[in-house]
Amino acid sequence: MIKIGATVAIIQDGKILMTKREDFEVWCLPGGHTDPGESVAETAVREAREEIGLEVELTRFVGVYSRIGGEYTIHLNLFAAEPIGGEIKLQTNEVTAIDYFAPDALPDEMFWWHRQKIADAMNGVTGAAWRFEVVPAEIVNSRPELYALQAKSGMTPSDFYKYFFESNGTHRIEKLL
Helix, strand or coil: CEEEEEEEEEEECCEEEEEEECCCCCEECCEEECCCCCCHHHHHHHHHHHHHCEEEEEEEEEEEEEEEECCEEEEEEEEEEEEEEECCCCCCCCEEEEEEECCCCCCCCECCCHHHHHHHHHCCCCCEEEEEECCCCCCCCCHHHHHHHHHHHCCCHHHHHHHHHHCCCCCEEEECC
16 A cells, blocks of 8 residues: 655754654654645645644755555655644644654654654755665554554553564665655
């Protein structure tokens, strides 16, 4: 299955805004899948509004980050942005916390594949292309299958994330451009 989406690096006062996901209790950049009839830039703006309540202005296209894993591939387009309106508020069915972090003080429990995205956004990179091989501990074909596996595991959300996405040690990062 191939998906297209966008993530947004909201930068203010030298810090990056991150959200803590409800499903795995780990930190990440706001973002999601592109809806039908929507550009990836529109996706980034919409996801910022939906997940954190902020209106943003996209300031730069940072790059394309392709996450390859099992039967699932997603090409996420990263945009740097600045807040221009709205106010921070939780989307409680997806996000449990929102905070700004200095690039040298990122939380330990975060999507490991977002570290490169954040470094690129904070360092002014444009036009990057990266391939992240995220080889899960077990193959699932959909998010509902993943959540069912998590529920059956008896693990805490963050322990399940570590088991599923970090335990087998076969991850690879490759800079393509």
